[in-house]
Amino acid sequence: MDELAAARARFGREVLTLDDPVPPHPLLDGKAEIGRGEYSIVLDKGDGERVYKLVSSPADYFLYTADDRPRGKHFPIVYADHGIVGRARSGHPFHLMEMERLYPLDDGSPAGELAARLAGFYWAACEQWSRLGADMGRIALHHLTVSPLELDEGVKEALQALSDFVEEYQVLPDLLNANNLMMRKDGTLVFADPVFIA
Numbered sequence: 001m002d003e004l005a006a007a008r009a010r011f012g013r014e015v016l017t018l019d020d021p022v023p024p025h026p027l028l029d030g031k032a033e034i035g036r037g038e039y040s041i042v043l044d045k046g047d048g049e050r051v052y053k054l055v056s057s058p059a060d061y062f063l064y065t066a067d068d069r070p071r072g073k074h075f076p077i078v079y080a081d082h083g084i085v086g087r088a089r090s091g092h093p094f095h096l097m098e099m100e101r102l103y104p105l106d107d108g109s110p111a112g113e114l115a116a117r118l119a120g121f122y123w124a125a126c127e128q129w130s131r132l133g134a135d136m137g138r139i140a141l142h143h144l145t146v147s148p149l150e151l152d153e154g155v156k157e158a159l160q161a162l163s164d165f166v167e168e169y170q171v172l173p174d175l176l177n178a179n180n181l182m183m184r185k186d187g188t189l190v191f192a193d194p195v196f197i198a
């Protein structure tokens with residue numbers, strides 16, 4: 001995993017978090033913040049099942065709302081789109097999504113090991129195609145869909161769906177940031193936040 005940590009550091013995609021305040025909204029009043037990334041803020045709904053996610057990246061908004069978004073057990077369940085509730089300092093609107101609560105991967109768990117295998121292969125492919133610059137991640141994801149890794153059918157389908165989505169919406173994959181892959185309470189690996197726009 002050291003190599004992966006180095007890869008993340010090299011991409012500079014681990015440390016950045018947006019510092020925007022949570023916009024005032026009746027659904028968010030008094031809710032505890034449980035996560036923050038470069039483009040999103042996550043608050044606990046308080047029912048143990050769902051979270052509110054403030055999304056400022058158009059890539060994430062497409063991923064969570066598009067009619068043809070990737071679905072299936074390896075993608076997060078989105079319960080509601082509560083609309084635009086403010087604007088991030090980046091200039092992008094904050095869309096308020098209500099989605100299933102997910103959990104960080106445990107290193108030793110099957111989902112954690114699967115994620116590490118995927119990220120490892122993905123990283124190796126990125127290194128191989130780094131001269132392609134911004135296209136590197138898309139090519140690496142394509143390689144993952146045809147990789148010799150032993151993956152179950154559901155995971156292969158999810159990778160293919162993600163790759164199709166990335167091509168269709170011209171967004172970039174991000175499978176290296178540890179927090180973008182999460183798991184469900186039952187241990188299923190979930191691609192929680194696998195895309196971004198540069």
Ligand SMILES: Nc1ncnc2c1ncn2[C@@H]1O[C@H](COP(=O)(O)OP(=O)(O)O)[C@@H](O)[C@H]1O
Pocket residue numbers: 034035036037038039040041042051053057060076099100101102103179180192193
């Ligand atoms: N559905 C979720 N349930 C619980 N925590 C989440 C969920 N989605 C994201 N998080 C947490 O919030 C952080 C930021 O979310 P992420 O989707 O990675 O945001 P960004 O779009 O800014 O990268 C993650 O690192 C994770 O800890």
Ligand SMILES: [Mg+2]
Pocket residue numbers: 037038177179180193
């Ligand atoms: Mg993220």
